[in-house]
Amino acid sequence: MTMDATARDGRRSRMLRRSLGLSLAVALAALFFTSCASLSAAPPEIRFDNGLWFNGEEFEPRTGYVVDGVLRFSKTRREAASVIDLDEAYVVPPFCEAHNHNIGDAVDGVPEIAARYLKDGVFYAMMPGSFAYYRERIADLINTPTSVDVSFANNGLTGAGGHPRRLREFLKARFGKYPEFTKEMLPDKGYFEADTLEELHAKWALIRAENPDFVKVMLLYSEEYEKRKDDPAFYGKRGLDPGLLPALVRLAHESDLRVAVHVETNFDMATALRAGADIIAHIPSKSSPERISDETIRLAKDADAALVTTFSLARRHKVQSPDRYAATVESQRENLVRLKRAGVNLVLGSDNVRGTSRGEARHLASLGVLDNKTLLQMWTVNCARTVFPDRKIGRLEDGYEASFVALKGDPLADFENAFRIHMRVKDGRPLPF
Ligand SMILES: [Zn+2]
Numbered sequence: 001m002t003m004d005a006t007a008r009d010g011r012r013s014r015m016l017r018r019s020l021g022l023s024l025a026v027a028l029a030a031l032f033f034t035s036c037a038s039l040s041a042a043p044p045e046i047r048f049d050n051g052l053w054f055n056g057e058e059f060e061p062r063t064g065y066v067v068d069g070v071l072r073f074s075k076t077r078r079e080a081a082s083v084i085d086l087d088e089a090y091v092v093p094p095f096c097e098a099h100n101h102n103i104g105d106a107v108d109g110v111p112e113i114a115a116r117y118l119k120d121g122v123f124y125a126m127m128p129g130s131f132a133y134y135r136e137r138i139a140d141l142i143n144t145p146t147s148v149d150v151s152f153a154n155n156g157l158t159g160a161g162g163h164p165r166r167l168r169e170f171l172k173a174r175f176g177k178y179p180e181f182t183k184e185m186l187p188d189k190g191y192f193e194a195d196t197l198e199e200l201h202a203k204w205a206l207i208r209a210e211n212p213d214f215v216k217v218m219l220l221y222s223e224e225y226e227k228r229k230d231d232p233a234f235y236g237k238r239g240l241d242p243g244l245l246p247a248l249v250r251l252a253h254e255s256d257l258r259v260a261v262h263v264e265t266n267f268d269m270a271t272a273l274r275a276g277a278d279i280i281a282h283i284p285s286k287s288s289p290e291r292i293s294d295e296t297i298r299l300a301k302d303a304d305a306a307l308v309t310t311f312s313l314a315r316r317h318k319v320q321s322p323d324r325y326a327a328t329v330e331s332q333r334e335n336l337v338r339l340k341r342a343g344v345n346l347v348l349g350s351d352n353v354r355g356t357s358r359g360e361a362r363h364l365a366s367l368g369v370l371d372n373k374t375l376l377q378m379w380t381v382n383c384a385r386t387v388f389p390d391r392k393i394g395r396l397e398d399g400y401e402a403s404f405v406a407l408k409g410d411p412l413a414d415f416e417n418a419f420r421i422h423m424r425v426k427d428g429r430p431l432p433f
Contacts, residue, residue, distance in 0.1 A: 042068050042069050042428070043066055043069055043145075043402070043427065043428030043429045044066075044081045044082060044428075045065065045066060045067055045080045045081045045082075046065065046066045046080055046081065046082050046083070046084055046428070046430075047063060047064075047065050047079075047080035047082070047083045047084070048063065048064040048065070048066075048083075048084050048086050048091075049063060049083060049084070049085050049086065050085050050086050050087055050088055050089075051063075051064060051086035051088075051089055051090075051091045051406060052088065052089070052090050052091065052410075053073075053091045053396050054090070054091060054092045054093070054376070054380075054396060055396065056377070056381065056395065057373070058412070059090055059091075059410065059412070064091070064396070064404075065080060066402040066425075066428040069401070069402055069427060069428045070392075070399055070400060070401060070402055070428075071396060071397065071398065071399070071400050071401070071402050071404075072398055072399075073397075073398055074398070084423075084430065086406050086422075086423070087422070089406035089407060089408060089422040089423065090406065090407040090408075090409065090410050090411060090417065091396060091404050091405070091406045091407075092376065092380060092396075092404065092405050092406075092407060092411065092418075093380040093381060093384065093393070093394050093395060093396055093403075093404060093405075094121060094122070094123035094124065094380065094384070094393070094394075094403050094404060094405055094424075094426070095120065095121045095122040095123070095356075095357060095358070095361070095379050095380060095383075095405065095418075096122060096123070096124040096125070096348070096357065096379060096380060096383030096384050096386075096387060096394070097117070097122050097124070097125040097126065097348075097349055097350060097356050097357035097360075097383070097387075098126045098306070098308045098347045098348060098349030098357070098383045098386050098387060099126060099128060099281055099282070099308045099310050099349030099350060099351045100125055100126070100127060100349070100350060100351065100352065100353060100356070100357075101127060101128075101129055101130055101351070101353050102353040102354075103125065103127055103130065103138070103142060103148070103150050104127050104130025104131060104134050104135045104138065104150070104152055104154075105130050105131060105134060105177070105178075105353075106134060106177070106178075107134055107137050107138060110138045110141040110142065111141060111147075113148075114141065114142060114147040114148045116355075116356060117148040117356050118146075118147070118148060118424060118426070118431055118433075119421075119433065120356045120357075120358040121358075121405040121421050121424055122148065122356045122357055122358065123148060123149060123403055123424075123426055124148070124149050124150075124151075124383065124384055124387045124388060124393065125148050125149070125150050125151075125356075125357075125387065126150070126151050126214075126349065126386065126387040127150055127151070127152045127153065128153045128156065128214070128216045128260045128262070128279075128281050129153060129155060129156050129164060129216050129262075130152055130153070130154060130155070131154070131155065131178070131189060131190060132152075132154040132155070132189075132210040132211075133180065133181075133189060135152050135154065145426055145427035145428075145429055146426070146429075146431070149387075149388065151213040151214065151387050151388060152212060152213050153212050153213065153214050153215060153216035153260060154207070154210045154211075154212045154216075155189070155190060155191050155192055155207075155216070156191070156192065156215070156216030156217055156218055156262070157192045157193075157194060157200075157203060157204075157207065157215075157216070157217050157218065157240055157248060158191060158192070158193055158217075158218040158238075158239050158240055159193060159194070159195055159218075159225075159229065159238055159239055159240045159241055160193045160195050160229075161193075161234075161235050161236065161238065162191075162193065162218055162220065162236065162238045162239045162240065163218050163220055163236050163237065163238070163239060163262070164190075164191055164218070164236075165186070165190075165191050165193070165235075165236060166235055166236025166237075167236060168186055168190040168191060169183055169186065172186075178190065188203075188206055192206065192207060194240070194244065195241060196244075197244065197247060200244050200247060200248060200251075201251075204248065204251050208251075208255060212257060213257075214257055214258040214259070214260055214278075214279070215248070215252040215257050215258070215259045215260065216259075216260050216261075216262065216281070217239075217240055217245060217248055217259060217260070217261050217262070217272075217277075218239035218240055218261075218262045219239045219240060219242060219245065219261055219262065219263050219264070219268040219271060219272055220237060220238050220239040220262070220263075220264045220268065221237065221238065221239075221264055221265055221267075221268070222239060222240075222242040222265075222267060222268050222271055223265065223267040223268075224238075225238065225239075225241055225242055229241075239262070239268075242268075242271045242275075245261075245271065245272065245275040245277075246275045246276065248275075249275050249276040249277065250276075253276065258278035258279060258389075259276070259277050259278050259279070260277070260278065260279035260280075260281045260308075261275075261277040261279070261280060261281060262281045262282060263280055263281070263282060263284060264282075264284065264290075265284055265290060266284050266290060266291065266292050266293050266296055268284070269283070269284055269292065269296050269300075270293070270295065270296040270299055273296065273299040273300055273303050273305060274299065276303075277303075277305060278303075278305055278306065279305060279306045279308065279386065280300070280305055280306070280307045280308060281308050281310075281349075282308060282309075282310045282313075282351065283307050283308065283309055283310070283311070283335065283339075284335070285311070285314075285328060285331040285332045285335050286309075286310045286311055286313045286314065286332075286351075287313045287314050287316070287317065287328060288314075288324065288328055289324075289327040289328050289330070289331040290331060290335075291331060291334065291335065292335045292338070292339070294338070297338060297339060297342045297344065298342070300339075300342075300344045300345075301342050301343060301344050304345055305344075305345065306345050306347045306382070306386040307339065307344055307345060307346055307347060308347045308348075308349040308386070309346065309347070309348055309349060309360060309364060309378070310349055310350060310351040310360065311332045311360065311363055311364060311367075312350055312352060312359050312360045312362075312363035312364075313350075313351055313352070314328040314329060314332065314363075315359075315363065329367065332367060333367050333368075333369045336364075336367065336369050336370060337369050340369075340370060340374060345382060346374070346378045346382060347378055347382045347383050347386045348360055348361060348364065348375075348378040348379040348382070348383050349383070357379065357383075358419065361375065361379050361415075361418065361419075362419070364378075365415045372411060372412045372413075372414075372415045373412055375415060375418075376411055376412070376415075376418065379418070380394055381394035381395055382394075401427065402425065402427060402428040403425060403426045403427060403428075404425050405421055405423070405424050405425075406421070406422045406423040406424075406425075407420055407421060407422060408420040408421070408422045
């Protein structure tokens with residue numbers, strides 16, 4: 001172990017000690033401190049007996065194996081170093097979060113947040129908007145067999161005075177977030193702003209230099225871009241000039257990077273799809289009533305764009321504005337029914353920094369318009385291929401990564417069973433809780 005690694009472990013140790021009250025963190029700490037050698041080696045060969053495995057459509061009894069860190073279902077294999085009895089559990093691909101900001105916006109707290117993800121069975125998470133500065137400093141605490149796997153956009157591109165500038169300044173002033181930065185230091189660190197093609201190229205060079213996994217762009221009420229552009233009343237409530245979006249998408253695609261667009265309205269969503277966006281980071285009606293047009297749905301279908309729900313954001317209005325909440329939820333139902341009927345790529349993500357995508361799954365189930373199989377697919381396979389499109393994850397098939405969650409009951413019969421976890425296996429190793 002190098003000096004660097006020792007210093008890193010010291011830091012982990014301090015961070016973990018703060019959370020010793022959490023038995024979960026203790027269990028994880030044990031894993032973190034397992035010797036480097038044993039974690040970097042391939043996991044042991046394991047046979048999983050008596051599991052009912054989800055094949056994308058239904059559950060079937062199979063014997064599963066972890067061999068060289070990947071899943072195998074070959075009938076010829078009977079021997080394995082160890083055997084685990086799944087006791088008739090329902091095995092599903094790991095759950096997944098396609099929209100959050102709770103990793104990469106601070107140095108502290110990562111082990112606790114990672115533990116929360118793993119406990120919820122959520123192994124993959126996408127961060128469309130975080131600081132490259134923090135990402136660098138927490139890199140060794142994520143994307144390991146005993147932590148959550150995360151993909152980052154770093155910070156996104158917006159117009160002058162656009163979202164998320166006001167939010168960043170507010171979080172800093174009110175809650176002391178980003179203590180390493182002054183308000184004046186936030187441009188090009190906590191957000192990127194461009195109003196002209198020339199500025200767009202200049203900011204693109206900065207964004208590209210930070211090696212994002214994908215690119216994030218803001219469109220907010222772009223049908224009113226000219227009206228809002230210079231009006232202080234709309235500070236933080238505007239985004240990039242929609243006319244610049246096609247150029248940004250071209251630049252990103254030339255670098256093999258996908259583009260995720262924050263949208264508010266149906267107009268934003270259609271504009272993003274026409275410009276070639278790959279991911280819609282929020283579906284309109286997330287927090288206020290908004291109808292997605294048939295034309296926009298057709299554009300989404302043709303582009304096979306990933307449409308991330310974040311509908312549980314509406315819940316923040318439930319108590320204070322019950323009428324608004326009821327109308328929003330009704331519009332969510334109406335949109336979901338039509339999106340599902342069109343066969344678009346629906347993906348589950350929460351945008352809830354206080355939790356994981358588990359709350360979003362509960363919210364979507366409570367709307368009562370999507371069948372349990374669709375919900376499960378949105379939360380597993382559709383999300384996994386959005387977060388890490390180049391990895392063999394999200395399916396329980398021969399040669400896929402050996403990560404899965406075993407449930408105590410059938411989530412197709414009762415979706416509540418998706419929240420009753422019997423066992424978590426990540427990268428070929430059962431997690432100790
Ligand atoms: Zn967000």
